[in-house]
Amino acid sequence: MAPNLESFYKTVDANADHFIDRLRNAVAIPSVSAEDARRPDVVQMGMFLKEQLEALGAHMEARPLGKQPGKEHLELPPAIVGRYPAKKDDSKRTILVYGHYDVQPANLSDGWNTEPFKLSIDDKGRMFGRGSTDDKGPVLGWVNVIESHQKAGIDFPVNLLMCFEGMEEYGSEGLDDFIIAECKPGKFFADADAVCISDNYWLGTEKPCLTYGLRGCSYYSIEISGPGQDLHSGVFGGTAQEPMTDLVRVMGSLVDTNGKIQIPGIYELVAPLSKEEQGLYENIAFTMDNLYESLGSTTGIFDKKEETLMGRWRYPSLSLHGVEGAFSAPGAKTVIPAKVVGKFSIRTVPDMEPHEVDSLVYSYVQKQFEKLGSKNKMKCYLQHSGKWWVASPKHWNFTAAARAVEEVWHVKPDLTREGGSIPVTLTFEQATGKNVLLLPMGSSTDAAHSINEKLDRRNYIEGIKLLGAYLFHVAEEPME
Amino acid sequence: MAPNLESFYKTVDANADHFIDRLRNAVAIPSVSAEDARRPDVVQMGMFLKEQLEALGAHMEARPLGKQPGKEHLELPPAIVGRYPAKKDDSKRTILVYGHYDVQPANLSDGWNTEPFKLSIDDKGRMFGRGSTDDKGPVLGWVNVIESHQKAGIDFPVNLLMCFEGMEEYGSEGLDDFIIAECKPGKFFADADAVCISDNYWLGTEKPCLTYGLRGCSYYSIEISGPGQDLHSGVFGGTAQEPMTDLVRVMGSLVDTNGKIQIPGIYELVAPLSKEEQGLYENIAFTMDNLYESLGSTTGIFDKKEETLMGRWRYPSLSLHGVEGAFSAPGAKTVIPAKVVGKFSIRTVPDMEPHEVDSLVYSYVQKQFEKLGSKNKMKCYLQHSGKWWVASPKHWNFTAAARAVEEVWHVKPDLTREGGSIPVTLTFEQATGKNVLLLPMGSSTDAAHSINEKLDRRNYIEGIKLLGAYLFHVAEEPME
Known part of the structure; x- marks a missing residue:
C-alpha cells in the first residue's frame, strides 16, 4: 500500500469520534426541503457545510438559485459549491463530487424509535438519525477526507470540485440549469475530468458496489x-x-x-434482455434474505434473486x-x-x-x-x-474506485445498477460530457426515506477511507 | 294568535342582535372534539353554555363522562344537563331537548373564505363560522327562547330538560350509557314526556320540515x-x-x-318500497336545483327528485x-x-x-x-x-311542531327523513320510551361539516321563534 494511504487510513481511525461529532451536528439541523417552514433550517445546514469546508481552507461559495417555482414567496436554498485546494494545481486531475444537504421529512410520531434529528448510536454501532445516510454522512465524508489529509500531513491528490444542493428530496428545483451553466468553459465546474456522486447504497449489508445505472x-x-x-x-x-x-x-x-x-x-x-445481461445477475452478492431484511417482511414479488434484481434495476x-x-x-x-x-x-x-x-x-x-x-x-x-441513466463501468473513473474498494474492504465490488432515480447524475453526464460514478457509502438496511434511518459506524468510517482512496487512485489511474 | 306568542315573537325580534352576539361568542370557542389539543376549548364551550343558562336562572350541572376510550389520557367533555324553570311545575308537560356544543375540525387553510372561528356576516345575512348551524345556533336557540320569555314577561309553557353534549362530532363517546342511566325512574331525565332534537337541516332553502327518520x-x-x-x-x-x-x-x-x-x-x-311510500316523494318541496345548489355542482347520480330523495333517505x-x-x-x-x-x-x-x-x-x-x-x-x-331510526309523525309532539311551523313560517312543513345519522335519536327513543322529534333550524345550503359552514340570520331568528312556538303548542296539544 502506498505510504500516503496508510497514513491517511490511520488518521481517519484516530479521528473517528470527531467525524461522528460532525455528523451529529449536521443531523441536528432539520434541513427538510419539502416543508416550507423548515427552509431556514435547510439554509442553515448549507451554511454549516460551507463553514466546515472554509475552516479547512477550501474556497466556498453559496450560489443563489432563485425563487421556488410555484412557491414564489420561498427562496430556494443555495447550491454550496467549492474548490479544494482553493488554488487549482494544474498538474492534477480535477474530480467533481456531488451530494445533498437536505433531508426527507421526519417526525417522532411517524414511528421513529429515537428523536429523528438527534444522532442516536446503539451498541451495534448503528447511528440513527434523519439524513445520517441520505446524504449527510456521505457529504461530510468529503469534508473528513480533506481534514484527514491535512492532519496526516499528506498532499491532496486531486483538485476537488464540490457541488452540494439543498433541494434533492424535493425534485432538485433549480439545480439542472445551474449545473449546465457552471459546466460551460471558464465556469466553476468547467475543468472536471470525472464526476463522483455518493448518494446511494450497497445492494446488501456486506459487499460494496459501484453503480453504473439508475432508473x-x-x-x-x-x-x-x-x-x-x-x-x-x-x-x-x-x-x-x-x-x-x-x-x-x-x-x-x-x-x-x-x-x-x-x-x-x-x-x-x-430494452430486451440479452443473453449476456441475463448472466450478470446470478453473480451479484445479493440474496432474498437481503431483500427480506431491508423490506422488514417476506412480502416480495419474486422468489428468485435474479428476477428480484431485474425487477429493481432493468x-x-x-x-x-x-x-x-x-x-x-x-x-x-x-x-x-x-x-x-x-x-x-x-x-x-x-x-x-x-x-x-x-x-x-x-x-x-x-x-x-x-x-x-x-x-x-x-x-x-x-x-x-x-430520465434513466446508464454509464460505462470500464472507464478509469470506475477502475480507480474498484481499486479503492479492494483496498479498504478487501473485496472486489459488485457492478450494479439502482432502482432509484438520482436525476442529477444524468445532468452531470450531459453537462460535463465526462464519466459519472456512483460510489455508495451506506448499506441496504439504512432505511433512507423511512423511519429509523441510520448509517452504520463502520460504513461511515471505512466510507471516509474509501472516498480518500478513490481520490488517490483516480489521480493515478491511466486514462484509456 | 295567542297574545303570549305575539309578545314572545316581538321580544325575539327586538333582541336579534343580542342573540347574534351570543352566537358570535360561541363560534369563537374552537370546540373541536376530534382534536386532542382542542379538548380544553370543548370544555370551555360547555362551561360557556352552562353559565349562560345559569344566568337565566336554570338549574345546570356539568356531568363527567369519564376518560375517552382508547385515549385514556383525555377526559371526555362533560354532558351539560339542565332544568328550566329550576323547580319543576308538575302542572306542565316536560320536554327534553338535546343539542351538541362541539364542532367539526376547521382550518382557514382548508379553503374557508373567512376565519372559521370568527362569525362573519355577509350582506345577504349569511353568518359564516364553524358550528354556526351545527349545532351552536340551534343550541343557543333554547337559551334565547328562555331569555325571550323572561324579557317578554310571559310564563314559560313547559318544564324544559336539557342535554347538551361535547362529543357528537366524534361518535358521542360515553353519552349513550349516560342517557340510559338518566332516563331511569327518579333520575334527571325521568319525567320527559317527549323529546325534541334540533341538529339537522331543511331539505331545501325555503320550506321548513319535521324529520321522522334517519339513516x-x-x-x-x-x-x-x-x-x-x-x-x-x-x-x-x-x-x-x-x-x-x-x-x-x-x-x-x-x-x-x-x-x-x-x-x-x-x-x-x-325494506321493500310500498305503493303508498312511493307516492310520498313527489309532494316534497325539493327540486334537483336544490340538490345542485347544495352540492355546488350538477354531479348528481339521479336526474329525478323522487329517486334522489329515495337515494338519500330510504x-x-x-x-x-x-x-x-x-x-x-x-x-x-x-x-x-x-x-x-x-x-x-x-x-x-x-x-x-x-x-x-x-x-x-x-x-x-x-x-x-x-x-x-x-x-x-x-x-x-x-x-x-x-342504527337507523324511524318515528311516528302523527304523534302530538309532531302535530305541535307542525302548528309552530305554520305560525312562524306560514307554510305546512314537509314530513321528511334524513340521510345522515344522529345516533342519539334512537338512544333517546329507547331510553325514554317517548316520541322523538327532529326540528331543524338551518337550511340545506348551510354546509355543515364543510368549509364555509353558515347559518342564515333569518333561520336563526325565526328558528328561535319556532322553538318557542313549539314549546307553546306542545304544552297545549291534546294527547292522543
Whole structure:
C-alpha cells in the first residue's frame, strides 16, 4: 500500500469520534426541503457545510438559485459549491463530487424509535438519525477526507470540485440549469475530468458496489373533482357521484399486486434482455434474505434473486403513493371529499422515452375514467420526470474506485445498477460530457426515506477511507 | 294568535342582535372534539353554555363522562344537563331537548373564505363560522327562547330538560350509557314526556320540515400491511408487493360511480318500497336545483327528485372517505407506504340489522382481498356503528311542531327523513320510551361539516321563534 494511504487510513481511525461529532451536528439541523417552514433550517445546514469546508481552507461559495417555482414567496436554498485546494494545481486531475444537504421529512410520531434529528448510536454501532445516510454522512465524508489529509500531513491528490444542493428530496428545483451553466468553459465546474456522486447504497449489508445505472422516475397526479366543497356523507351519500369512488377505481386499474403495470404499451418500450445481461445477475452478492431484511417482511414479488434484481434495476415499476384531499387522519370522518388527487409514479428504464411514457399514461387513464361514465372531472398530469441513466463501468473513473474498494474492504465490488432515480447524475453526464460514478457509502438496511434511518459506524468510517482512496487512485489511474 | 306568542315573537325580534352576539361568542370557542389539543376549548364551550343558562336562572350541572376510550389520557367533555324553570311545575308537560356544543375540525387553510372561528356576516345575512348551524345556533336557540320569555314577561309553557353534549362530532363517546342511566325512574331525565332534537337541516332553502327518520351509519376500516416500514419506491418498486396497490383494488370493488353498492346481499336487507311510500316523494318541496345548489355542482347520480330523495333517505349508500398511512400532502413523495388503512362507511336504512351488514362487508372484503393473491396482511373492522331510526309523525309532539311551523313560517312543513345519522335519536327513543322529534333550524345550503359552514340570520331568528312556538303548542296539544 502506498505510504500516503496508510497514513491517511490511520488518521481517519484516530479521528473517528470527531467525524461522528460532525455528523451529529449536521443531523441536528432539520434541513427538510419539502416543508416550507423548515427552509431556514435547510439554509442553515448549507451554511454549516460551507463553514466546515472554509475552516479547512477550501474556497466556498453559496450560489443563489432563485425563487421556488410555484412557491414564489420561498427562496430556494443555495447550491454550496467549492474548490479544494482553493488554488487549482494544474498538474492534477480535477474530480467533481456531488451530494445533498437536505433531508426527507421526519417526525417522532411517524414511528421513529429515537428523536429523528438527534444522532442516536446503539451498541451495534448503528447511528440513527434523519439524513445520517441520505446524504449527510456521505457529504461530510468529503469534508473528513480533506481534514484527514491535512492532519496526516499528506498532499491532496486531486483538485476537488464540490457541488452540494439543498433541494434533492424535493425534485432538485433549480439545480439542472445551474449545473449546465457552471459546466460551460471558464465556469466553476468547467475543468472536471470525472464526476463522483455518493448518494446511494450497497445492494446488501456486506459487499460494496459501484453503480453504473439508475432508473428514471415519472411522477403523475390524477385529479378528480365534482362537488363544490366537501360533503357530509349522510346528507349526500347515494345522491352524488363521489370523486373518491372514481379515483380508487382508476388507481386500481394501473398495476396489480405482483407489480405488473396494466398500461398497454409500457413493456414494449423496454430494452430486451440479452443473453449476456441475463448472466450478470446470478453473480451479484445479493440474496432474498437481503431483500427480506431491508423490506422488514417476506412480502416480495419474486422468489428468485435474479428476477428480484431485474425487477429493481432493468424493468419499470409503478407505485401508488397516496391520495391528497381525502380523509387521511386516524379515526373516523364521514366526509365525501370534493376533490381528490391520486399520486403515482413509474420507474423507467432503457429505452423508455419519458414523453412516450406520458402519452401512454394519459391515454390509458383517460380511457379508464371514461369507462366509469362519471360526471366528475378528471385531469391527469405529470408532476416531475427524470430520465434513466446508464454509464460505462470500464472507464478509469470506475477502475480507480474498484481499486479503492479492494483496498479498504478487501473485496472486489459488485457492478450494479439502482432502482432509484438520482436525476442529477444524468445532468452531470450531459453537462460535463465526462464519466459519472456512483460510489455508495451506506448499506441496504439504512432505511433512507423511512423511519429509523441510520448509517452504520463502520460504513461511515471505512466510507471516509474509501472516498480518500478513490481520490488517490483516480489521480493515478491511466486514462484509456 | 295567542297574545303570549305575539309578545314572545316581538321580544325575539327586538333582541336579534343580542342573540347574534351570543352566537358570535360561541363560534369563537374552537370546540373541536376530534382534536386532542382542542379538548380544553370543548370544555370551555360547555362551561360557556352552562353559565349562560345559569344566568337565566336554570338549574345546570356539568356531568363527567369519564376518560375517552382508547385515549385514556383525555377526559371526555362533560354532558351539560339542565332544568328550566329550576323547580319543576308538575302542572306542565316536560320536554327534553338535546343539542351538541362541539364542532367539526376547521382550518382557514382548508379553503374557508373567512376565519372559521370568527362569525362573519355577509350582506345577504349569511353568518359564516364553524358550528354556526351545527349545532351552536340551534343550541343557543333554547337559551334565547328562555331569555325571550323572561324579557317578554310571559310564563314559560313547559318544564324544559336539557342535554347538551361535547362529543357528537366524534361518535358521542360515553353519552349513550349516560342517557340510559338518566332516563331511569327518579333520575334527571325521568319525567320527559317527549323529546325534541334540533341538529339537522331543511331539505331545501325555503320550506321548513319535521324529520321522522334517519339513516344509520356503519363505519369500517380496511387495514393492509406488508413491509416493516415505509419504503423508497425507487429501491423497492417492482420487487415488493405494495399494500396501497391492494387497498385501492379492494376499495374500488365496494361501490360504483352511480353509488351502487357491490357487496352481495346488501340490498336484500332493505325494506321493500310500498305503493303508498312511493307516492310520498313527489309532494316534497325539493327540486334537483336544490340538490345542485347544495352540492355546488350538477354531479348528481339521479336526474329525478323522487329517486334522489329515495337515494338519500330510504336506500343505503357507501362512501369512501380516504386512506390513512399513505402520502396525503401536496407535492410529490416517492414512498411505498408500509401500512395503509382505507376508510369507508355504509348509511343503513330499515330493515338492515347492523350486525348483518357487518357480516356481509367482512366476507366480501375478505373475498376481494383473497382474489388478489397478495402476501400482504389484511384486516377489516368496524370503527363505529349507529342504527337507523324511524318515528311516528302523527304523534302530538309532531302535530305541535307542525302548528309552530305554520305560525312562524306560514307554510305546512314537509314530513321528511334524513340521510345522515344522529345516533342519539334512537338512544333517546329507547331510553325514554317517548316520541322523538327532529326540528331543524338551518337550511340545506348551510354546509355543515364543510368549509364555509353558515347559518342564515333569518333561520336563526325565526328558528328561535319556532322553538318557542313549539314549546307553546306542545304544552297545549291534546294527547292522543
